[in-house]
Amino acid sequence: MGFSHYELPKMLFIFFVFMNSCMFSYGGNFIQEFDFNWGGNKVKSFNGGQILSLSMDKLSGSGFQSKKNCLFGRTDMQIKLVTGNSAGTVTSYYLSSKGPTHDEIDFEFLGNVSGEPYILHTNVFSQGKGDKEQQFYLWFDPTKNFHTYSIIWKPQHIIFLVDNTPIRVFKNVESLGVPFPKNQPMKIYSSLWNADDWATRGGLVKTDWSKAPFTAYYRNFYAQKFNKSQFLDAKWQNQELDANGRRRLRWVQRNYMIYNYCTDYKRFPQGFPLECRNF
Ligand SMILES: *[C@@H]1O[C@H](CO)[C@@H](O)[C@H](O)[C@H]1NC(C)=O
Numbered sequence: 001m002g003f004s005h006y007e008l009p010k011m012l013f014i015f016f017v018f019m020n021s022c023m024f025s026y027g028g029n030f031i032q033e034f035d036f037n038w039g040g041n042k043v044k045s046f047n048g049g050q051i052l053s054l055s056m057d058k059l060s061g062s063g064f065q066s067k068k069n070c071l072f073g074r075t076d077m078q079i080k081l082v083t084g085n086s087a088g089t090v091t092s093y094y095l096s097s098k099g100p101t102h103d104e105i106d107f108e109f110l111g112n113v114s115g116e117p118y119i120l121h122t123n124v125f126s127q128g129k130g131d132k133e134q135q136f137y138l139w140f141d142p143t144k145n146f147h148t149y150s151i152i153w154k155p156q157h158i159i160f161l162v163d164n165t166p167i168r169v170f171k172n173v174e175s176l177g178v179p180f181p182k183n184q185p186m187k188i189y190s191s192l193w194n195a196d197d198w199a200t201r202g203g204l205v206k207t208d209w210s211k212a213p214f215t216a217y218y219r220n221f222y223a224q225k226f227n228k229s230q231f232l233d234a235k236w237q238n239q240e241l242d243a244n245g246r247r248r249l250r251w252v253q254r255n256y257m258i259y260n261y262c263t264d265y266k267r268f269p270q271g272f273p274l275e276c277r278n279f
């Protein structure tokens with residue numbers, strides 16, 4: 001018995017997917033699942049690892065990264081962002097592999113002066129190349145309460161969600177020659193750092209260090225590796241968003257999107273990147 005040309009790569013692919021080490025649980029414990037790799041005691045955990053905080057002062061920011069990595073899956077994190085005058089701070093939450101041709105899926109929250117809106121910046125890197133930014137305002141104040149920020153990463157597409165509302169879909173259009181992250185397992189990272197040289201309207205507003213330390217809080221972390229039956233189920237593979245999901249996505253993109261590289265004529269005078277055709 002042999003495998004057809006078609007079946008063999010598919011089987012190897014499935015084998016590889018289930019070889020990867022990612023396996024997390026609901027309401028994950030920060031102490032067990034993450035390395036507190038930057039900022040020393042500026043990373044703090046509470047309630048036996050149920051809650052975590054990152055802080056930043058003039059000396060440094062801080063960050064953590066997952067011990068395990070995942071090839072495809074869903075990750076959710078509840079975050080309460082830096083309150084008050086957070087201008088110049090960036091809280092990032094992202095998936096990334098390592099190396100010069102790394103893949104990366106980014107959420108970055110750009111702080112602002114008191115009372116002014118945060119910008120949620122998103123990007124996707126495939127084989128070391130990013131330049132696929134979309135930015136949004138949020139429809140709530142992200143510093144008042146915890147909100148859930150999620151990434152769904154499948155071979156067919158990447159979906160960014162805020163409180164379960166899809167805000168961005170990045171499709172796999174390898175058929176157009178656009179690389180898509182699908183071979184390198186990624187870890188989950190988060191950090192709080194100073195970016196007052198670019199994040200505040202090109203560096204116009206500086207971090208007010210008299211307000212330091214700046215602190216962001218995390219809880220109810222969850223990551224799920226997609227299971228075998230999900231990869232085999234053809235219907236599931238093709239499914240992106242249902243009608244309600246598509247309606248929510250349009251609502252966010254119409255009302256809250258403030259930047260889309262796919263409509264930035266000045267930046268791409270020679271023509272838009274190929275994946276923008278499909279946008
Ligand atoms: C900060 O607020 C100003 C004024 O509302 C807005 O133009 C800007 O996009 C906001 N975000 C950042 C990161 O500057």
Ligand SMILES: *[C@@H]1O[C@H](CO)[C@@H](O)[C@H](O)[C@H]1NC(C)=O
Nearest residue numbers: 224225226227228229230231
């Ligand atoms: C795979 O995941 C789906 C959706 O979460 C679930 O309904 C199904 O029972 C899971 N199958 C296995 C074999 O774990």
